[in-house]
Amino acid sequence: MSANDRPLAQQTPTYDSAFLKACRREPVPHTPVWFMRQAGRSLPEYLKVREGIPMLDSCMRPELVTEITLQPVRRHKVDAAIYFSDIVVPLKAIGVDLDIKPGVGPVVAEPIRRREDLERLRDLTPDDIPYVTEAIGMLTGELGSTPLIGFAGAPFTLASYLVEGGPSRNHENTKALMYGDPGLWADLLDRLAEITAAFLKVQIEAGASAVQLFDSWVGALAPADYRRSVMPASSKVFDAVASYGVPRIHFGVGTGELLGLMGEAGADVVGVDWRVPLDEAARRVGPGKALQGNLDPAVLFAPREAVEAQTRRVLDAAAGLEGHVFNLGHGVLPTTDPDALTRLVEYVHTRTAR
């Protein structure tokens, strides 16, 4: 079938990209590569354009967002761009009093712990985030056949920031609410699912070719608790965007015991951290889903030969998979040498060229 005979949805310039093919588990010319947190502090050109501009302000300036999103694509020749924003942007957009503190992360002025606090979580509408639509419009024009990944924080990870009031090692207040007031917890996660779904829809309608739902901290939960207290909300997000037909990626850290459930929640692609080899991850996730991952981001601090050896380990474990998107097992660490990332992209492309 020639490109012009295809349904309209398949005539987008990104449809035949290696990244989207791998997400759809189709044969690829080479294993596609992108990096979580590829835009950001590892790049001198990022530090330069961000100088003096607070993180959340930078997310609301379409020209700046476009420039920062394109920087790693230009420099590293990655196979996909990820929209420059943050998981707390939709919460800020509906009026939650929060900020991103450098070196700390999101900090919420008044944590959400009681039923009346839910009133602060109103619906998100496209009018709340005109800068997202504008930036993605600019980006898809510039990116051509390179896909743009939209993203959002998953309900559990957002809830953890809201309930704790900031980053947390043990999520004690979050778990106290989850176990102590299951009704309020379910309502909180459901609210966050609605907001998250609305945020993803805006990105897809503006032109994002795929979406990733970051449940970064959900690895803190046992499978039974995930299934009962988190999965319904995450499924609601995935179901809400299913009809667009764009690949849905689901990622968390320390989620070895949850990989099957995270796929079941409604993902097309399951992200894996570095703790579980991809062949084992594939057994846990089961058939019908692609995998993304999973080089330990700290490996990039080792000499080139060691990086290549560890990369081969990832690629060998992925050899039998139907769909593999190469990525790190978590975000690029801020002090990573950007040249090591550029070399890694080239190495994966060369090594997997078919």
Ligand SMILES: Cc1c2[nH]c(c1CCC(=O)O)Cc1[nH]c(c(CCC(=O)O)c1C)Cc1[nH]c(c(CCC(=O)O)c1C)Cc1[nH]c(c(C)c1CCC(=O)O)C2
């Ligand atoms: C948990 C989480 C957050 N934000 C995000 C997650 C999920 C991904 C993950 O698990 O790492 C997601 C995120 N945040 C950012 C992106 C940009 C796109 C990309 O990946 O290139 C993405 C995908 C920009 C950012 N978000 C943030 C930065 C750093 C702030 C800066 O450059 O001034 C960037 C580039 C701030 C942020 N925001 C958050 C944290 C923990 C931090 C780091 C705090 C710090 O160490 O300073 C919350």
